[in-house]
Amino acid sequence: MDFHLYIQNLQVKHGEFFGLIGESGCGKTTLLKILAGLLPVNEGSLLQNGRDITGIPAEKRSLGMVFQQDRLFPYMNIEKNVAFGLKMKGVPRSKRITRARDMLSSVGLKDLGERFPLELSGGQRQRVAIARAMVTNPPILLMDEPFSALDPNLRKEMRELVLDIHKKYSMTIIFVTHDREEAFMMFDRMSIMRNGNVVETGTPRSLYEKPSRLYTARFLGIPNILSGRTEKGLFLTLEGLELSMEKHEGEREGELIIRPESLEITQFHPEDRFAFRAILEKTRFRQGMVHCKITTHRGLILETLEKNNGELEGLTGKEVYVSYSPTDLVFLENEREVRECSTLMPEK
Amino acid sequence: MLGKNKPLFLLVPALTSLGFLFFGGIIYGVIQSLGLAPLAGDPDFTFAYYLDLLGSFDFWRSFSLTLRIAFISTVLSGLLAIFVLYCLFLIRINSKRDRSVYFQRLFQIPMVFPYIVAAYMIFLIFIQSGWIARILFRTGLITEMSSFPVMTNESFGWGIIIAYVWKTSPFLVLLLYPVILRIEYSWVETARVLGANSFRTFREIVFPIMITPLETGCFIIFAYTFGAYEVPFILGVTYPKVLSVSSYEIYSRGDLSGQPTAMAVNILILLTILMTGFLYSFIRKTHPLKRIVK
Amino acid sequence: MKRVFMLMLFIVFGLFLIAGIFPILYLFMLSFSGGWSWPDILPSEFSLRAWKYVLGTASGTWHSIGVSLHIAVVVTIINAVIAIPAGDALGRYKFPFKGVLEIILMLPILVPPIVILMGLHRTFITLGLTEKLSGVVLAHMLPTLPYMIRATTISFSRLGFEWEEQAKTLGAGRIRRFAHVVFPFLLPGIIVGSALTILISMSQYVITLLIGGGQVITLTMRMFPYINGGDQGTGAAYSILFALVAMGLMVLLDVFLNRLYREKRM
Numbered sequence: 082m083d084f085h086l087y088i089q090n091l092q093v094k095h096g097e098f099f100g101l102i103g104e105s106g107c108g109k110t111t112l113l114k115i116l117a118g119l120l121p122v123n124e125g126s127l128l129q130n131g132r133d134i135t136g137i138p139a140e141k142r143s144l145g146m147v148f149q150q151d152r153l154f155p156y157m158n159i160e161k162n163v164a165f166g167l168k169m170k171g172v173p174r175s176k177r178i179t180r181a182r183d184m185l186s187s188v189g190l191k192d193l194g195e196r197f198p199l200e201l202s203g204g205q206r207q208r209v210a211i212a213r214a215m216v217t218n219p220p221i222l223l224m225d226e227p228f229s230a231l232d233p234n235l236r237k238e239m240r241e242l243v244l245d246i247h248k249k250y251s252m253t254i255i256f257v258t259h260d261r262e263e264a265f266m267m268f269d270r271m272s273i274m275r276n277g278n279v280v281e282t283g284t285p286r287s288l289y290e291k292p293s294r295l296y297t298a299r300f301l302g303i304p305n306i307l308s309g310r311t312e313k314g315l316f317l318t319l320e321g322l323e324l325s326m327e328k329h330e331g332e333r334e335g336e337l338i339i340r341p342e343s344l345e346i347t348q349f350h351p352e353d354r355f356a357f358r359a360i361l362e363k364t365r366f367r368q369g370m371v372h373c374k375i376t377t378h379r380g381l382i383l384e385t386l387e388k389n390n391g392e393l394e395g396l397t398g399k400e401v402y403v404s405y406s407p408t409d410l411v412f413l414e415n416e417r418e419v420r421e422c423s424t425l426m427p428e429k
Numbered sequence: 430m431l432g433k434n435k436p437l438f439l440l441v442p443a444l445t446s447l448g449f450l451f452f453g454g455i456i457y458g459v460i461q462s463l464g465l466a467p468l469a470g471d472p473d474f475t476f477a478y479y480l481d482l483l484g485s486f487d488f489w490r491s492f493s494l495t496l497r498i499a500f501i502s503t504v505l506s507g508l509l510a511i512f513v514l515y516c517l518f519l520i521r522i523n524s525k526r527d528r529s530v531y532f533q534r535l536f537q538i539p540m541v542f543p544y545i546v547a548a549y550m551i552f553l554i555f556i557q558s559g560w561i562a563r564i565l566f567r568t569g570l571i572t573e574m575s576s577f578p579v580m581t582n583e584s585f586g587w588g589i590i591i592a593y594v595w596k597t598s599p600f601l602v603l604l605l606y607p608v609i610l611r612i613e614y615s616w617v618e619t620a621r622v623l624g625a626n627s628f629r630t631f632r633e634i635v636f637p638i639m640i641t642p643l644e645t646g647c648f649i650i651f652a653y654t655f656g657a658y659e660v661p662f663i664l665g666v667t668y669p670k671v672l673s674v675s676s677y678e679i680y681s682r683g684d685l686s687g688q689p690t691a692m693a694v695n696i697l698i699l700l701t702i703l704m705t706g707f708l709y710s711f712i713r714k715t716h717p718l719k720r721i722v723k
Numbered sequence: 724m725k726r727v728f729m730l731m732l733f734i735v736f737g738l739f740l741i742a743g744i745f746p747i748l749y750l751f752m753l754s755f756s757g758g759w760s761w762p763d764i765l766p767s768e769f770s771l772r773a774w775k776y777v778l779g780t781a782s783g784t785w786h787s788i789g790v791s792l793h794i795a796v797v798v799t800i801i802n803a804v805i806a807i808p809a810g811d812a813l814g815r816y817k818f819p820f821k822g823v824l825e826i827i828l829m830l831p832i833l834v835p836p837i838v839i840l841m842g843l844h845r846t847f848i849t850l851g852l853t854e855k856l857s858g859v860v861l862a863h864m865l866p867t868l869p870y871m872i873r874a875t876t877i878s879f880s881r882l883g884f885e886w887e888e889q890a891k892t893l894g895a896g897r898i899r900r901f902a903h904v905v906f907p908f909l910l911p912g913i914i915v916g917s918a919l920t921i922l923i924s925m926s927q928y929v930i931t932l933l934i935g936g937g938q939v940i941t942l943t944m945r946m947f948p949y950i951n952g953g954d955q956g957t958g959a960a961y962s963i964l965f966a967l968v969a970m971g972l973m974v975l976l977d978v979f980l981n982r983l984y985r986e987k988r989m
Contacts, residue, residue: 436813437818439808
């Protein structure tokens with residue numbers, strides 16, 4: 082099984098918290114390993130501050146890297162694990178011990194230096210791994226799904242820790258994940274990857290609100306993706322629902338993306354807003370928000386997300402008005418996806 | 430049913446059989462070397478056999494020859510094994526499919542030959558008319574047979590050492606190869622990202638795991654080469670002889686009166702090995718050597 | 724720079740590999756040589772003389788192979804029977820003085836046989852065990868049993884108790900638990916231990932010589948006079964034969980024990 086990675090052009094800015102996100106097998110870890118120098122590049126080059134580092138082996142790139150598993154050396158105590166990178170750089174013994182201890186206390190593990198990896202919890206071990214990657218003051222820290230093996234509660238704590246570190250040391254971090262929540266919480270910018278290509282790059286917010294690729298919308302979890310065509314400032318879904326658009330697009334086929342929180346359910350037709358009628362099928366309460374499932378009379382099923390105002394539960398099973406603002410609708414032309422598919426398929 | 434004593438019960442056959450053979454042999458040796466079980470005459474407790482040996486020049490010549498051969502063989506065998514393991518490690522981490530297994534198997538070939546055959550091969554290849562001398566002659570590096578150095582049946586014991594290294598280094602490789610197999614590629618990757626090249630990865634990651642079995646293996650080799658009989662019998666000289674050869678010679682002489690002396694030599698071999706073991710573990714715990722192998 | 728270093732490294736590695744294997748090739752050529760005078764690098768004549776003698780009936784080779792195999796197989800079986808319970812105790816239980824007992828059971832390989840041998844010889848004389856196959860078998864246990872115990876100990880420590888407990892809850896009795904759960908798991912360890920036992924037992928010279936008193940002629944005993952100053956070609960042929968017999972026995976052992984396992988699994 083051959084796997085190819087095609088990256089046209091990807092730039093990470095100095096001091097940025099940059100994310101690589103995608104489903105498993107999309108090539109994000111491969112790309113990270115290429116950055117680290119653990120995998121070779123067939124064509125093209127890698128530049129760091131304008132300097133070509135393509136041919137430099139991993140051990141000479143002096144980047145920090147944290148892996149999914151903590152990968153601590155099991156027979157070295159914590160202090161020696163952390164000091165390992167310094168030892169490789171030839172830092173004298175006493176100095177490296179001091180620096181390892183400092184680093185350990187800044188990840189909140191002050192007195193554990195003498196212990197061995199197996200004596201620590203998973204979260205503690207991952208903290209040690211972060212300290213070990215950070216201790217040499219690398220200009221860039223690469224992180225490969227570092228928290229995916231941890232409990233959800235711990236994950237939150239660790240994200241805070243990494244954000245703190247990012248701020249405190251103002252280093253560039255390139256972080257791989259498949260977790261959307263993590264992406265929205267942490268990244269300044271990110272690339273969504275699929276089948277070895279970068280689908281789209283941007284800030285998490287801009288990608289979510291104005292995706293320019295269908296996959297971006299799907300991957301970021303937008304449930305309402307309607308197929309249809311535009312005509313005279315309207316979008317006509319295949320089912321026959323008409324929605325007003327912000328701009329006059331001409332006659333084109335494509336997909337309309339509606340974020341669930343941009344829809345609002347009311348009992349009556351609201352003034353100054355566009356709206357259509359539908360049946361409120363189901364409501365589900367979740368952490369202060371209400372998820373609703375609605376069906377238009379043409380059989381189209383949509384999801385909405387709104388603040389709980391107590392009214393909605395009483396409306397279940399009844400006909401309601403669903404209002405929207407044309408500025409929140411994103412239209413993506415079909416042709417684009419067709420073209421994308423042809424370039425996305427890796428060579429067999 | 431047996432409760433707490435079950436493990437001891439399970440050990441009874443092993444302990445009785447090995448205890449009988451091992452202690453049966455040694456205790457008899459001790460008793461006889463102290464003059465308590467003479468084959469003729471009355472038992473008489475005495476250190477005379479030991480004192481005679483310790484006061485004799487011949488004993489010390491044999492002793493120093495034996496110690497030198499055992500020490501050099503062990504060190505060379507250990508160094509060679511480490512070098513081979515380093516190469517196997519490089520092969521393992523640099524090939525997609527782990528080919529180190531096949532090379533490892535090739536290194537095991539000397540193990541199917543007994544020590545006497547090892548000694549025989551070394552004899553044939555290293556004698557002055559042997560294969561190496563012929564190659565050197567053909568390539569013009571030596572002009573006549575006699576300019577090839579005498580390496581077999583000479584008093585330094587080079588032939589013995591070569592035979593031992595040939596035979597024991599595969600044993601060490603076999604013993605330590607599982608350590609190489611235990612090294613996960615993820616550790617190597619991690620070490621590289623942290624700035625370690627392949628040599629330093631071996632030095633820092635692999636070697637520390639290897640050191641304990643390596644010491645055990647080297648000790649086994651030292652003990653064996655210090656007391657082994659076959660190889661020095663074939664490749665040695667009449668004088669000085671290694672301790673085991675002279676002890677066996679004294680023992681198997683028709684004249685039975687030498688037996689206590691032979692036993693005393695054996696016990697001295699045993700004591701030397703034990704003392705070397707203790708000395709090494711003592712040095713290892715206290716000395717800067719500790720830092721070398723840390 | 725790095726390339727050159729790696730290349731040199733592997734050249735040295737290759738030389739060691741050759742040094743390990745080459746002498747065997749040399750023996751092989753020597754065993755087929757009919758004349759090989761200084762300073763020829765290859766023998767000048769091909770001859771089957773040495774092999775004809777070694778494999779012929781007059782030399783007694785076949786009988787001594789039988790004796791060697793007989794001893795090796797019996798020692799292996801006894802070792803396995805003793806080492807399985809011992810490995811169980813050392814590999815799976817904790818008990819007082821375990822460390823000391825472990826060292827005691829390893830002592831015979833940390834102490835050269837010659838040290839024990841002469842005392843043992845005297846003891847065996849009193850017990851009437853010298854110049855007999857049974858005595859040689861017993862004496863061969865000394866340098867081999869520790870390896871077998873080591874191998875079964877490692878296997879047992881990997882096995883643990885969980886599977887056996889599982890089998891117990893499924894209603895398997897003591898014997899069936901051993902046959903179906905424990906033994907198949909131990910098998911790879913037993914194979915390694917047996918291979919070492921066979922090799923070491925077949926290789927013994929001085930133990931067999933003293934305890935067997937020249938009456939028990941194993942292959943090693945048979946070939947020794949040729950190796951120690953006898954006819955070179957014959958010595959070489961015997962050396963090759965020894966390796967073939969030893970390897971053959973180990974292959975057989977592997978096949979046999981693995982088949983046993985497969986039948987058990989049915």
